[in-house]
Amino acid sequence: MNIPVVLAILVVFAFLAFRKANLFILALAWWIGAFVFFRFGFTAPIPASVISIYMGIVSLATLAFVSSSEQRREEVSRPLLRLMTEKRFAPLLAATIIAIPALAAANVYVQMNVPIEPPFFPRTIHPASPPEITVHEKKISIDLGDNPFRELEKSNPQEFRQHVENGRRVYYQNCVFCHGDNLAGNGMFVHGLDPIPTNFADGDTIANLRETFLFWRASKGGPGLPEEGGPWNSAMPAWEKILKEDEIWDAVLFLYEFTGERPRAREEHAQ
Numbered sequence: 369m370n371i372p373v374v375l376a377i378l379v380v381f382a383f384l385a386f387r388k389a390n391l392f393i394l395a396l397a398w399w400i401g402a403f404v405f406f407r408f409g410f411t412a413p414i415p416a417s418v419i420s421i422y423m424g425i426v427s428l429a430t431l432a433f434v435s436s437s438e439q440r441r442e443e444v445s446r447p448l449l450r451l452m453t454e455k456r457f458a459p460l461l462a463a464t465i466i467a468i469p470a471l472a473a474a475n476v477y478v479q480m481n482v483p484i485e486p487p488f489f490p491r492t493i494h495p496a497s498p499p500e501i502t503v504h505e506k507k508i509s510i511d512l513g514d515n516p517f518r519e520l521e522k523s524n525p526q527e528f529r530q531h532v533e534n535g536r537r538v539y540y541q542n543c544v545f546c547h548g549d550n551l552a553g554n555g556m557f558v559h560g561l562d563p564i565p566t567n568f569a570d571g572d573t574i575a576n577l578r579e580t581f582l583f584w585r586a587s588k589g590g591p592g593l594p595e596e597g598g599p600w601n602s603a604m605p606a607w608e609k610i611l612k613e614d615e616i617w618d619a620v621l622f623l624y625e626f627t628g629e630r631p632r633a634r635e636e637h638a639q
């Protein structure tokens with residue numbers, strides 16, 4: 369709760385009670401006070417639609433109260449009657465008659481006067497990766513690490529192939545639905561997704577990324593994206609919940625093997 373706002377409302381009511389304010393003024397103060405309380409009285413904002421509902425209830429309750437006895441009806445209508453009948457209030461009456469439609473018109477004008485533009489979604493496609501992540505309780509350096517199986521490409525090509533084949537299995541069991549069977553980001557789920565899944569086969573994307581970057585993105589998914597550069601709304605799952613660490617590294621190997629791309633080297637990245 370926003371204490372200063374609540375205190376301010378209470379002070380106004382205390383003042384009105386002290387002045388023995390007319391019922392009309394009190395009812396008006398109730399109504400405005402309730403609105404200020406709902407709108408500004410809470411640290412977490414209440415949705416406008418909910419405020420409208422509450423204010424509808426407050427209006428009905430106030431009306432019911434002020435019209436509940438002959439004496440109250442008489443008391444609320446007295447200032448209104450005076451405003452309308454007494455000569456000295458004529459300018460105020462005229463101002464009120466002009467102000468009510470003018471306020472309504474101003475409100476409509478302000479609401480309509482929004483430039484028509486497509487929604488703006490500034491999104492960094494490749495946000496900066498964290499220097500280090502923890503996957504299955506193991507720390508993995510994104511900046512300084514490498515795909516642990518990449519070296520097998522030269523030292524043990526046969527074992528390397530096994531990892532790539534395992535990556536192929538992982539890909540076609542898990543990733544194909546979104547990233548597509550030719551890795552072009554056109555799997556059968558894409559029509560429901562915005563942003564669409566990354567196209568790994570465009571000859572450009574993964575060639576500019578390091579394998580550890582892809583490992584980060586695959587293991588932490590959309591939920592692991594940093595705050596800045598959003599909004600993300602990414603459907604990319606956090607695969608660490610489903611796959612083993614090795615399976616993710618293998619899938620990354622497969623992405624490069626299938627597309628014939630080479631990962632960006634660490635030396636280049638460090639500069």
Ligand code: HEC
Pocket residue numbers: 493494538539542543544545546547557561563564565566573581582583585586589590602603604605607619620
């Ligand atoms: C439910 C759909 C879905 C599935 C399944 C899925 N992805 Fe994604 N993936 C996405 C979307 C959408 C994006 C683009 C938005 C983003 O970057 O988070 C993405 C992005 C990525 C990226 C980031 C690429 C870049 O350019 O930064 C990697 C890496 C990736 N996916 C790997 C995988 C792997 C590996 C699998 C399987 C283990 C997989 N994805 C399964 C939806 C999916």
